[in-house]
């Protein structure tokens with residue numbers, strides 16, 4: 001397939017691009033490199049475009065006949081979205097509208113959209129199915145839900161077919177060691193723990209230990225980034241033969257608390273972690289875990305990195321390489 005990956009220089013986008021190349025797809029990356037990394041994109045056409053730059057976007061996509069678009073280009077930090085909602089609404093919603101407009105103008109009718117578990121807000125059930133009520137509690141989640149709803153509307157008017165993939169906690173790194181998580185600033189749990197080994201005097205901060213969970217720390221569902229990448233390619237494959245709108249929750253369906261992640265990091269690295277308990281972080285629900293049954297059955301998705309040890313081992317290998 002000829003695939004356009006927007007945000008293909010970012011953490012998840014670059015892993016999708018690499019998996020697509022391994023499967024011999026013809027990939028083009030579109031990224032403004034505001035948070036993505038040039039080193040993360042290799043051996044493919046790259047369009048340096050910000051989705052808010054309508055003229056440049058129009059010029060770059062004119063006459064392009066992609067079989068489908070995997071759309072990740074967006075801002076994605078919950079805390080930042082609370083501080084600066086305008087930037088989130090503009091980048092994530094207006095940017096997506098601009099992209100969709102150009103796709104339709106160029107007769108490109110298939111999109112896999114990078115969504116998030118944040119659209120569910122505070123869960124009402126322990127395990128979240130696709131039909132769980134959607135009630136995001138932060139601007140980031142709200143912007144993703146607006147785009148999901150718009151894609152649904154476009155699919156009803158038969159203009160486009162879409163698959164929305166809601167990621168739970170993407171983690172780990174490509175086992176080949178050339179790609180991994182490298183945000184600046186880094187806020188995600190596993191890389192932040194691993195980074196804190198390099199700053200022995202600054203303890204790692206656990207954001208709250210009085211949540212209604214067995215050990216008081218937040219529970220999340222960590223899913224390996226290459227498994228996520230595989231799901232995107234399966235979703236695009238599905239769109240070659242199926243019209244309409246569909247949605248999948250992408251997680252491992254395994255629950256891990258922050259304390260369990262710390263213990264696993266200690267096991268993998270063989271080093272005790274210096275940590276302290278801090279305040280709750282704004283916008284953090286206590287538990288977010290996926291029911292991944294629909295993705296397994298309908299997409300034929302088979303996550304390979306199916307336990308936290310394996311995920312953290314790949315993240316640790318990448319971390320050691322980065323800090324060399």
Ligand code: UDP
Pocket residue numbers: 078169187188189190192205206207208218219220258281284
């Ligand atoms: N977390 C933490 N300390 C950190 C970073 C994260 O205690 O320095 C916690 C955070 O409160 C959440 C979990 O780790 O419960 C996962 O956070 P992350 O930012 O990785 O992903 P999120 O679930 O917010 O998408």
